Amino acid sequence: EWGKGESWGDVEADHFHSGETETGMSRLSLSDTDRQARDWFHRTATELGCKVHTDAMGNQFAVRPGLSNDAAPTYAGSHLDTQPTGGRYDGILGVTAAIEMLRTLNDNWIETAYPVGVVNWTNEEGARFPMSMVASGVWAGSISVERAHDLKSVIPSSDTATIQTELERIGYLGEVPCSWEATPMAAHFELHIEQGPILEAENRRIGVVRGVQSYKWFTVTVRGRDSHTGATSFQHRADALLTASKMILASHKVASKHGALASTGILTLKPGSTNTVPGFVQFSLDVRAPQDDTVEAVESECRSAFIALAAGEDALQINTGCTPSSRQCSVEWRTDFVSPATHFHGDCIACVQAAGSHLCGGGEVKDKDIGSWGKLMTSGAGHDSVYTNKRCPTCMIFVPCRDGVSHNPAEYSSPEACEDGANVLLGAVVRYDKL
Amino acid sequence: EWGKGESWGDVEADHFHSGETETGMSRLSLSDTDRQARDWFHRTATELGCKVHTDAMGNQFAVRPGLSNDAAPTYAGSHLDTQPTGGRYDGILGVTAAIEMLRTLNDNWIETAYPVGVVNWTNEEGARFPMSMVASGVWAGSISVERAHDLKSVIPSSDTATIQTELERIGYLGEVPCSWEATPMAAHFELHIEQGPILEAENRRIGVVRGVQSYKWFTVTVRGRDSHTGATSFQHRADALLTASKMILASHKVASKHGALASTGILTLKPGSTNTVPGFVQFSLDVRAPQDDTVEAVESECRSAFIALAAGEDALQINTGCTPSSRQCSVEWRTDFVSPATHFHGDCIACVQAAGSHLCGGGEVKDKDIGSWGKLMTSGAGHDSVYTNKRCPTCMIFVPCRDGVSHNPAEYSSPEACEDGANVLLGAVVRYDKL
Ligand SMILES: NC(=O)NCCC(=O)O
Numbered sequence A, B: 001e002w003g004k005g006e007s008w009g010d011v012e013a014d015h016f017h018s019g020e021t022e023t024g025m026s027r028l029s030l031s032d033t034d035r036q037a038r039d040w041f042h043r044t045a046t047e048l049g050c051k052v053h054t055d056a057m058g059n060q061f062a063v064r065p066g067l068s069n070d071a072a073p074t075y076a077g078s079h080l081d082t083q084p085t086g087g088r089y090d091g092i093l094g095v096t097a098a099i100e101m102l103r104t105l106n107d108n109w110i111e112t113a114y115p116v117g118v119v120n121w122t123n124e125e126g127a128r129f130p131m132s133m134v135a136s137g138v139w140a141g142s143i144s145v146e147r148a149h150d151l152k153s154v155i156p157s158s159d160t161a162t163i164q165t166e167l168e169r170i171g172y173l174g175e176v177p178c179s180w181e182a183t184p185m186a187a188h189f190e191l192h193i194e195q196g197p198i199l200e201a202e203n204r205r206i207g208v209v210r211g212v213q214s215y216k217w218f219t220v221t222v223r224g225r226d227s228h229t230g231a232t233s234f235q236h237r238a239d240a241l242l243t244a245s246k247m248i249l250a251s252h253k254v255a256s257k258h259g260a261l262a263s264t265g266i267l268t269l270k271p272g273s274t275n276t277v278p279g280f281v282q283f284s285l286d287v288r289a290p291q292d293d294t295v296e297a298v299e300s301e302c303r304s305a306f307i308a309l310a311a312g313e314d315a316l317q318i319n320t321g322c323t324p325s326s327r328q329c330s331v332e333w334r335t336d337f338v339s340p341a342t343h344f345h346g347d348c349i350a351c352v353q354a355a356g357s358h359l360c361g362g363g364e365v366k367d368k369d370i371g372s373w374g375k376l377m378t379s380g381a382g383h384d385s386v387y388t389n390k391r392c393p394t395c396m397i398f399v400p401c402r403d404g405v406s407h408n409p410a411e412y413s414s415p416e417a418c419e420d421g422a423n424v425l426l427g428a429v430v431r432y433d434k435l
């Protein structure tokens, strides 16, 4: 009387299994594999002649001395953690290219005027501990170290860790305070894959990143009433999942209207039984747009629409065709993370432009004059550079990635693109050092 | 820059915690607490003079001898498992009232013509192992014991058990084959709370259940593409959760149109990160209606709508206002469980009517003639009586429950209603025994 399909269990197992056998990377922050990556970072940078220290957020800083060491180092770096089903480039390219920079300086007996450094930031992804760029945020003084340490894993049923307990467990809770005062930076340069389709589509080698779009993360909680799926009419239900589904659709409609983005990546429900209408749903909402104002507008329109939908009203024509319910759900809205639009520093942008032009043959560039090799662009994704920019001149370098795919094991940038990026990174750091 | 709200972890913990301190019951099938309930059943029925045996599905059968033991016993019973956040009546009332029946027969030195029995069916809810009434289904020969034994828990990440491993673990894998031939029944009577609002609203004491509506359970799998929430435009996405949300809404619209029910109680997604558009969503779909034809119609319209929505088409006007995506999702549809409309046996219905009339004072009743005390009704929920009805005359008795609430810790039937039900159950069994 029914199909012979797999059970829930099989499908889950298959899905996890395939994640491990593909081309991607699954290195959640502060996991055992993250510890291995950190050990590699420490060993390699030390072998290259750097002094390495770790701060209270597990951020790793490697410093190569300059002719004078009276000023703060110019840093290059990014992060080594990934999404649960991430790629091999997002973050990783920025750290490995910075290590390569050290090697190139050594191999060519180059002495910089001031020290240069390489940094590996903790939990940039916000995938395991749900605040992105949290450790650069603490470094910049925007997030308290206590709040960051107490951050819990998003999978509490099987992973009860906090940032602090995991830092202790893997031995990376450093003694140096996490702050821009304890570890000052003269500047911060970050190489990253674009994570979008523009450079590839326009056949450009380098993105000169002038800023990062605005974004906010929210947690939305919908409460209805657990009830029997077979014995409870639509009128008698307070269906938290049906209501949450309408909210997800509403957020998409509102964001579409504003040319913004709205996304839900996590959704959990209770009690989780085929024949019980769920009385509890919680989901994440990630809203982004180039301007802070647009993010605010999407937030406020979503809030109103969610309240109306929870009350059973036909907000945004979503309920049309549904049997109305006489029972209401409640909705709670919590702001988890705010990252206003970021504008990088003109001096650093100029260094990246000059290095790109030098590599790609665009001749001398003036402000806003960029050759066919590159493009001035705004990042859709957040990066630790958002926070370093609050405390020191900062800029980023993008290289094209295939089909714009990221946060996916299929993420790919060609060896040539990676080499271009590493050369521009080196060129920008050396140029900044000379300023 | 953000609220000081709880993390995901806190909310989950709170939710679970409150489940334990309320008035309800959380006794998932074949758990340690289910073992305790089974031990109680075995001990109590044995003390009341019954022979008790357990079959290969863990069903427990207690038999009280009659004057003649040449014919199969007339059974009363139901189930002792509950939903994860269930009540204290659903199933439990039917077993405890049947035990009370044994006690009343003993206390009054009543000898029945033939044996009477009490049954506790395994995993009726289908909440932990996702087929409802699976053990009576095996008994009736509708489900193979192998398929039932291999059924996996719906929470595979933290619960890797199957029915068979749990039966072994708690010591309830009986040696008697699970079948209507090994454990024959002359008839099956089941007392249950209504799980709906009708008896309470119409101020009636007893529901004489003439049948159970048709239902089917499906698992729907939507596959899109994991991608970055900040760097992937709506056009470039294949958002499995947005698509699943539209499907849930579509199922509600289709069911509304047909006067049927469609419900999603389980939804899981991958990878589960705030800033990754989910590439994988799986959800349950429970479709019910009085007629098999209606369930088929809802199924086929949902299938078409889901395919269209996965392809990005504006099925049922759901996409209106959304930015279209140039990428498609795929959708798979699996049938997990089918329970056609059930019509109980006239002889048993007559016994329940006569017992109800005797208790409530309606005088002599004829076929279809029911007093103001009761109502002939169709059950919205499935029950083990659906399967026993395939192999022996069967009928059910409903009693009112507060506000129609079930599968919820707030489930409640008054002591008077429970007493009414137990009296009608006893009366119906004794009347059938005399036939
Ligand atoms: N680059 C990147 O994937 N950062 C993660 C933070 C975010 O943008 O959500």
Ligand SMILES: NC(=O)NCCC(=O)O
Binding pocket: A228, A230, A275, B090, B124, B125, B126, B132, B133, B380, B381, B382, B383
């Ligand atoms: N009575 C009851 O809750 N049965 C569970 C099976 C179902 O109807 O889903």
